[in-house]
Amino acid sequence: MATLLVLSAFVLEVVLNRWYIKEALDEQKRIINITLTSINRIGASADEMALIAQQIGLVRVEHRITITNLSGDILGDSHIDEGKVESSPNLGSRPEMSMALREDFGYFEGPDELSGTEMLFLAKRFQAENSTGIVRVATSKTALLNAIDQLRLLLTGISIVVLVFLIALLATFKRHLSSAVREEKRLLESRVRSRTQQIALLQRLVSLLAACNTIDEIQAVIADIVPRILGNTPGAISLINASRNLVEIKATWQGAWQGEMVYPLEDCWALRKGKFHLSHDELSSMVCPHMANSTQNCVCIPLAAYGETLGLLHITAEQISEGTNNIAFTVAEHLGLALANLNMQRKLREQATRDPLTGLYNRRYMEEFMAKELKLGQRHEIGFGVLMIDVDHFKRFNDTFGHDAGDYVLATIADLVMRNIRGEDLAFRMGGEELAILLPLADIAQTMQCGQKLRELVKTYHWVFKGLSLGKVTMSIGAAVFPDHGQTGEQIIKAADVALYQAKASGRDTCLSAEMLAENPPQVKVIREFKNVD
Ligand SMILES: Nc1nc2c(ncn2[C@@H]2O[C@H](COP(=O)(O)OP(=O)(O)OP(=O)(O)O)[C@@H](O)[C@H]2O)c(=O)[nH]1
Structure with missing residues (x-):
């Protein structure tokens, strides 16, 4: 200037x-x-x-x-x-x-x-x-020189004024600039801080989710960390139930949830489309029926992994910012993976503990379960009952009606057992046509009562496979209880087994207890003879 x-x-x-x-x-x-x-x-x-x-x-x-x-x-x-x-x-x-x-x-x-x-x-x-x-x-030239001098003076004056003005302007500008730079720096630092915190929270979420063994643990982790990640944006996590016909809200944050707590799958556009749904955008205003009572904008993001949708992440707000949207998608991705992993773990656990034909727990699981029951029983001086069940003449049955019919009978007996024991009782397939039931807190009378009931149910069941009547199916059952018939799992199973063999020896279709045998000791020889018959 x-x-x-x-x-x-x-x-x-x-x-x-x-x-x-x-x-x-x-x-x-x-x-x-x-x-x-x-x-x-x-x-x-x-x-x-x-x-x-x-x-x-x-x-x-x-x-x-x-x-x-x-x-x-x-x-x-x-x-x-x-x-x-x-x-x-x-x-x-x-x-x-x-x-x-x-x-x-x-x-x-x-x-x-x-x-x-x-x-x-x-x-x-x-x-x-x-x-x-x-x-x-x-x-x-004096006039000219005077005029030039005056002009010079005037211009010097103007220059000084302009210079002073410029310096003042520059100082003000510099002050404004440095205050704007300070403000921008503060904003940037706060953004970096919140981003860093979000990343730390996300890492925490991922590591905790990976360590979850149950859906309850996942829910607890979600309730604790997801609201912190999404700030003050209200939201909820819902899961599809086992029958895959209803969606249930499992966790909510930032105030009372404005949407439905339980709703059918078809009430969510995201589930119908198979991808996220935003209730209001520049192209449409399609509110999911489960959010009909909400006045806010809502985004539903499916929680999916390995091709399976397991639930949804919902967030609602007057205006959902791009940043919140992006972080919600990242959270949904991790939740989907965690839920899918949990599902996989559950399936693997079931595969490892359950018998595929009958759906009953296997022998290995019975040993684990009984060890726990024994500890409980010893510590609190409480007992439990065991029933050993064997289908009579099953070889002959297979030979007559075929292996498929035999499988059908085994699966149906398992189903009958499952539906007719108490909630706390557990049924196992020990191998072949042999089943076992463990009855916590049951004494010998209750154990026998259960055995008799099951024997009767199977005997009176109308057996038809592929339109062909299979005749009568009977079972022999042996019963024993802790601590009366043994101090270890092996001893109790053995006692129930001995009673079962005695039931076979006494003509099958019978339920006997180890107690009865104690009064009437069995002949080991008889059992061996019996085993040699078939
Ligand atoms: N269909 C079918 N048969 C099985 C299965 N597991 C074992 N079996 C058959 O069950 C039969 C068991 O025969 P055995 O142990 O001789 O006893 P049983 O014929 O039932 O005779 P008792 O026990 O003395 O009444 C064998 O023929 C096995 O092949 C299975 O999963 N499905």
Whole structure:
């Protein structure tokens, strides 16, 4: 800016200079013409030149008018008294005079011969009736120099004001800029802090989810961490039930949930579409029926992994920001994976603990379960009952009706057992056509009662497979209880087994207890004989 001012001052000075010189020259020409007109009109002799110069000088006071002969001797001068003209210096050597002699007009800018003042000189050679000579007009540059000085002063003043203004402006701008930079930095730092916290929370969520063994644990982790990740955006997690016909809200955050707590799958557009659904966007306003009571915008994101959708993540807000949306998708991805992993774990556990044909727990699981029951029983002095069940003449049955029919019978017996034991009882398939039931807290009478009931149910069941009647199916059952018939799992199973073999030996379709055997000890030989029969 200051450079601009200096430059404009320089340009102005040049322009002013030129304008002044042009104006001065025009005036000088006019004065020369007037002088020459006077000389010609009165046919002035050399002696009258002094008078003409004096008279014109009286009117044009700011100019000096000089008339010389061709040799440069002054004949008249508006600034020299008439009497002193003759003693005045010869002007023949002056540049404007010699130029006028040569070229008619002569021009020079420089000091005058009297005072040394800076002047503009214009000289013209003339030829009048009675005389020849040179008229010279000198104009002082003082006015111009004064004007330039004033201009310089003015511009310096303006420059100082502008400079001060600029400095003040710059200072204000700098202050504003640094406060804006500080604010931006603060915002950036807070954004980085919240992003870092979000990442840390996400990592925590992922590691905790990976360690979850049950859906309850997953729910607890969600309830604790997801609201922290999504800030103050209200939301919920819902899961599809085992029958896959209902969606149930399992966790909510940031106030009471405005949507339905349980709703059919078809009430969610996201589940229908198989991808996220935003209730209001620039293209449509399709609110999921389960969110009909909510006045907010809602996004439903399926929790899916390995091609299976297990639930949904919902968030609601007046305006859902892109950042919240993105983080919700990341959370949904991790939740989907965690739920799928849990499902997989459950299936693997079931595969490891359950028998695929009957759906009953296997022998290995029975050993684990019984070990726990034994510990409980020993610590709290409580008992439990065991039933060992074997289908009678199953080999013969298979041989008669085929292996498929045998499988059907085993699966159906398992189903009958499952539906007719208490909630706390557990049924196992020990191998082949042999089943076992463990009855927590049951004494021998209750255990026997259960065995008799099951034996009766199977015996009276109407067995039909592929339209073919299978006749009667019977079972032999042995019962024993802890602690009466043994102190270890092995001992109790053995006691129940001995009772079962005795039931077989006594004609099958019977339920016997180890207690009965204690009163009537079995013959081991008999059992061996019995096993050898088939
Ligand atoms: N269909 C079918 N048969 C099985 C299965 N597991 C074992 N079996 C058969 O069950 C039969 C068991 O025969 P055994 O142990 O001799 O006993 P049983 O014929 O039932 O005779 P008792 O026990 O003395 O009444 C064998 O023929 C096995 O092949 C199975 O999963 N499905």
